Amino acid sequence: MEGKVIGQLSYDVDWSLVDYYLSNGYSVIMDSPCLYSNLLETGLELARKHKKKYKYVECYIDDIELIRNRLKNRERLLSQIEAPSSKEGFYRTVKNSKNPEEEKYLVLDSSKPIAEYLPKVLEYINE
Secondary structure (H helix, E strand, O other), X not given: OOHHHHHHHHHHHHHHHHHHHHHOOOOOOOOOOOOOHHHHHHHHHHHHHOOXXXXXXXXXXXXXXXXXXXXXXXXXXXXXXXXXXXXXXXHHHHHOOOOOOOOOOEEEEOOOOHHHHHHHHXXXXXX
16 A cells, blocks of 8 residues: 555544544544644544634754654654655655644744643643
């Protein structure tokens, strides 16, 4: 199977799980790069369907060397990339990341220690 087909199938499974948990009264955090507008649209639709707040937090790092180092030093799952494919591809991906147009969202510099921005995230989520 092609990577793009597998990627779409995995998102279909993710959204089915999100729908299931929201329908059972749980809150859900979906952790994923947002490279396609349909990810935003589906998240917003499910939040509306289940009368839940939709919160979007973008963890932003535009330092490819920091990303390479983090990827190299983590315990990688089979489904995760080993490294950015190229410098150009990395910066193109960062530039083309999707954000909600009509919803308030939070952008974080996640090159910093999590303790520096976690309170801001919790405040935003609890608004």
